[in-house]
Structures are given as C-alpha cells and as structure tokens.
Amino acid sequence: MTSSIDSRPAARSGIFSIGGDLPVNRLGYGAMQITGPGVWGDPVDPANAVAVLRRAVELGVDFIDTADAYGPAVSEELIRTALHPYEGVTIATKGGLTRTGPGQWVPVGRPEYLIQAAHLSLRRLGVDTIDLYQLHRIDAQVPLADQIGALKDLQTAGKVRHIGLSEVSVEEIEQARQIIDVASVQNLYNVTNRASEAVLNYCTAQGIAFIPWFPIATGTLAAPGGPMSELAVSSGHTPAQLALAWLLRRSPVVLPIPGTSSLSHLDENVLAAVVDLTDAQNDAITALA
Numbered sequence: 001m002t003s004s005i006d007s008r009p010a011a012r013s014g015i016f017s018i019g020g021d022l023p024v025n026r027l028g029y030g031a032m033q034i035t036g037p038g039v040w041g042d043p044v045d046p047a048n049a050v051a052v053l054r055r056a057v058e059l060g061v062d063f064i065d066t067a068d069a070y071g072p073a074v075s076e077e078l079i080r081t082a083l084h085p086y087e088g089v090t091i092a093t094k095g096g097l098t099r100t101g102p103g104q105w106v107p108v109g110r111p112e113y114l115i116q117a118a119h120l121s122l123r124r125l126g127v128d129t130i131d132l133y134q135l136h137r138i139d140a141q142v143p144l145a146d147q148i149g150a151l152k153d154l155q156t157a158g159k160v161r162h163i164g165l166s167e168v169s170v171e172e173i174e175q176a177r178q179i180i181d182v183a184s185v186q187n188l189y190n191v192t193n194r195a196s197e198a199v200l201n202y203c204t205a206q207g208i209a210f211i212p213w214f215p216i217a218t219g220t221l222a223a224p225g226g227p228m229s230e231l232a233v234s235s236g237h238t239p240a241q242l243a244l245a246w247l248l249r250r251s252p253v254v255l256p257i258p259g260t261s262s263l264s265h266l267d268e269n270v271l272a273a274v275v276d277l278t279d280a281q282n283d284a285i286t287a288l289a
C-alpha cells in the first residue's frame with residue numbers, strides 16, 4: 001500500500017491550467033460527501049467536514065469541486081468555514097440542478113434562476129467572483145443558448161471567471177462554444193464506466209479540463225473484492241489509489257475529484273498522485289472496462 005505521506009502529495013499530480021490561466025494541481029477533491037452519506041438532510045458533522053477540507057489543502061489539494069445542490073447549500077458553507085479566503089485554492093461550484101427531496105435531482109435552466117443561483121453561491125462562498133462556475137445539468141425544457149447566455153452574462157458582469165459544463169455530449173459542448181469559452185467538462189467517468197470516452201478525447205484534443213465524477217465509482221472500486229483487488233495486492237497500492245492513478249495517466253486534462261468524508265480515506269486517495277503505474281499495470285486496469 002502506498003502509505004508514506006509526502007508533505008504535499010497532491011502537488012505531485014501535475015498542473016493543469018483551467019481556461020489557460022488558472023493553474024491547479026490535477027488531483028483535486030469533491031465536496032459532495034461532506035454533507036453526509038445520503039447527501040440529503042443527513043446529519044452533517046461540521047467539525048469533521050472542516051478537518052477533511054483543511055487536511056486536503058495541507059496535502060496539496062488546491063482544486064475543490066462543490067455545488068449549490070450538495071446539502072443543499074451545506075457543502076459551500078462548510079467550504080467557506082474551513083477555507084475562506086481560499087489563498088491559492090480554487091473552488092469550483094455548480095448551479096442549475098435543484099434538490100427537491102432524497103434522490104431527486106431536477107434541472108432548472110431558466111436564465112433568471114441560474115443568475116440567482118450563482119449569486120447565492122457567491123454569497124455562501126464569500127467571494128466576489130467564482131473561479132469556475134459549471135452548469136450542473138442542461139435543462140431540456142429551456143433552449144441551450146438561453147442557459148449558456150445566462151452564464152455568459154454572469155461572466156461579463158465579473159461574477160464568474162471561467163465556465164464549465166456537466167454531463168454533456170461533444171455536440172452540446174460545441175453548441176456552447178459558439179457562445180462562450182468552455183473551460184471544463186464534468187462527466188461521469190472511471191475505470192468501469194467509460195461512456196464518456198468520446199467527450200474525454202474531445203477535451204484532450206481541445207485542451208479543456210475533464211473532471212471525471214464518481215472517479216472511484218462511489219467507492220465500489222475501493223471495496224475489498226472489487227475489480228482491482230488482485231492488482232492492488234501485487235502492486236502494493238490500494239484499489240482506490242490505482243483507480244485514481246489510472247485516471248491521472250489517462251490524459252493530462254483529467255482532474256479527478258474523489259469524494260470522501262473520511263480523513264484516512266483522504267490520506268489514502270491523495271497518495272494516488274505519487275503512484276507511478278507501470279505500462280503493464282496501466283494496461284491491466286484499462287482492460288477492466
């Protein structure tokens with residue numbers, strides 16, 4: 001198991017410049033899990049959440065992904081409590097996907113809603129400008145140009161620095177790029193789910209950050225007896241570390257954002273940045289799809 005703690009291991013994951021001018025260490029952190037296991041109305045342990053967020057930064061993580069919908073509203077406030085004024089740490093948030101109850105995620109892309117959502121995120125995070133604001137989902141009920149237009153208005157007003165999209169096709173990215181520069185794309189992608197391969201290839205070719213969500217498949221890739229257990233034993237790394245190291249190697253535009261509410265899992269996951277997969281190990285993981 002890769003267990004010796006480099007003082008800032010995430011800083012060894014390589015640097016990617018989001019939008020060409022916002023450099024971050026490629027191995028980031030996803031802040032959905034700090035709101036509790038069901039991510040809706042669960043009891044939150046704020047002291048633990050603050051400790052996890054601060055520890056991530058101590059370990060060299062300087063890119064944190066969140067959304068207004070996590071909690072809802074709880075994750076952004078915990079991030080502010082833990083890390084404001086964020087010196088050297090980029091907080092990416094998202095809007096446009098509402099929570100109406102446990103397991104219920106409803107896209108709302110009306111321009112006036114998106115603008116209000118971004119202003120509420122600005123207030124919760126305590127910033128004048130959001131470094132990376134991502135449309136959490138395209139709302140099929142609203143013309144795409146109207147949704148992207150709202151993000152453009154936010155950017156023009158200085159409320160948002162860079163714009164990203166989530167769960168999109170290549171075609172949708174290209175439509176959006178007729179109106180704005182797309183700095184990032186956040187789609188589901190991991191060792192066992194490669195449905196977004198074409199989008200990842202497009203982002204690689206275009207120099208757009210690709211932020212794979214569920215990078216360890218909600219923990220199933222880390223579980224004992226999972227698809228990487230054997231390789232973990234023979235390589236001396238944990239399954240989660242292998243899953244993340246494989247993502248980091250997959251393309252220089254990939255910014256994995258593993259989520260955890262556990263300090264020990266955080267320590268373990270961040271060490272993926274110092275795992276140097278051999279070609280044979282990489283091929284063996286690639287073959288697991």
Ligand SMILES: NC(=O)c1ccc[n+]([C@@H]2O[C@H](COP(=O)([O-])OP(=O)(O)OC[C@H]3O[C@@H](n4cnc5c(N)ncnc54)[C@H](OP(=O)(O)O)[C@@H]3O)[C@@H](O)[C@H]2O)c1
Nearest residue numbers: 030031032213214215216217218219222240258259260261
């Ligand atoms: N754009 C979107 O639509 C979208 C959708 C979903 C998620 N996201 C983003 O992507 C981030 C990552 O997704 P995710 O957090 O849902 O899934 P994930 O990173 O694939 O997995 C997180 C789960 O794995 C467990 N885990 C983490 N490290 C582990 C380890 N070393 N050993 C064993 N279990 C471990 C966590 O539990 P513990 O807390 O116990 O460690 C948690 O249940 C989110 O935090 C969020 O920022 C975006």
